[in-house]
Amino acid sequence: MKIRAGFNLGYECTQPTPMLLALNIHPSRRVDLLSEQVLTFDRDIEAWNYMDGFGNACSRILAPPGLTTISTSFDIYDDGQPDIIPEHAVQHAIKDLPDDVLVYLLGSRYxxxxxxxxxxxxxxxxxxxxxxxxxxxxxxxxxRIVFDYNRADSTRSAYGGFMDQTGVCRDFAHLAITLCRCMNIPARYCTGYLGDIGVPQDPNPMDFSAWFQVYLGGCWHTVDARHNKPRIGRILMATGRDAIDVALTTNFGPAQLVRFEVITDEIIDA
Incomplete structure (x- = not known):
């Protein structure tokens, strides 16, 4: 299966503003690319690429005053298989967990x-x-949580989602991650593309999606508390402790998001 994905994001800055971007696909998916996936800018901007502490491919820019549009578009191969359900995966004793997994048992910002x-x-x-x-x-x-785009709140924590009983995909992920960690199951936050492939078309505009992974049986397994069933065509962008580690952009100064377009469609061969 082939998928075409990408985005156009517009940010309005009132002054030169340093920004960190977590907008590339995850290094683990680059082998599946059928075309280049690079960030482009509608203005003369130099980007520095780097790998963050969680293994995500990130970029740094200095956004000039005014409107800057950041874009990418690419085609990628996907095996078309739904998420694997690890029915027989065992839970590890904490003493048997790899050192680099332990951080995903700890509390974090959200x-x-x-x-x-x-x-x-x-x-x-x-x-x-x-x-x-x-x-x-x-x-x-x-x-527990009712999905509602109108109730999105970037400051809501897992406990807030638990109490409010409403939110968006990140709220489902944060609450389930937190409960897993409380039960000594390592869990990490994921962000990426998830189109309406193999499911009825969502009438809402396309958006990025949040899900998470649990560490069982010696490896990470993809799970999704919002949909709560295996899905097809996930394209991972980044993983971290929670949404703050994988924010699409982190700006060090005023920056208003004024354009937001995401594309994730299956390519149907003629």
């Missing part, structure tokens, strides 16, 4: 484990360990 630990143990402490426990957390989160 995953406030200290506020949900008691609830998690009371409600999931008797579930079987491993995938069965993760599935219980996915089911709970999926039922």
């Amino acid at each position: 995953c406030d484990t200290d506020r949900l630990a008691d609830f998690a143990w009371q409600n999931f402490g008797t579930t079987p360990t491993g995938w069965a426990r993760v599935k219980s957390i996915l089911d709970f989160t999926h039922d």
Whole structure:
């Protein structure tokens, strides 16, 4: 299966503004590219590329005053298979986890484990360990939060989503990640493209998507509390502790998002 993806993002700055960009696809997916995936700018801007501490391909720019549009468009191969359900994946004892996985057991900016630990143990402490426990957390989160674009809140934490019972895909991910961490299951936040492939067309405008991964049975497995079923055609951009690590852009000065267009479509051969 072939997918065409990309975006056009416009930022209005009142002064020269340094920005960090997490807008490239993840290095693990570059082998699948059928065309180049590069960031382009509608103004004369130099970009410096770097790898962040989580292994994401990022860029740095100095956005000049005025409107700057950042774009990319690319074609990529996908195997067309739905997310794998790791039904027999076991949960590791903490002493057996790799050192670099331990950070995904800790609380973070949006995953406030200290506020949900008691609830998690009371409600999931008797579930079987491993995938069965993760599935219980996915089911709970999926039922707890009602998806509503109009209730998006960039300051809402996992506990906030738990209490508000509403939000967008990042809120589903943050709550489920937090509950997994409370139950000693490493979990990390993911952002990327997820088009309406193999499912009914969503009437809302295309957007980036958030999901997460859990570490079971010696590897990371993709899971999605918002949809709570395997999906086709995910294109990973970045992973981190939570949304703050994989923000599309981080600006060090005033920068207003004034244009937002995302494309993720299956290419149907004639």
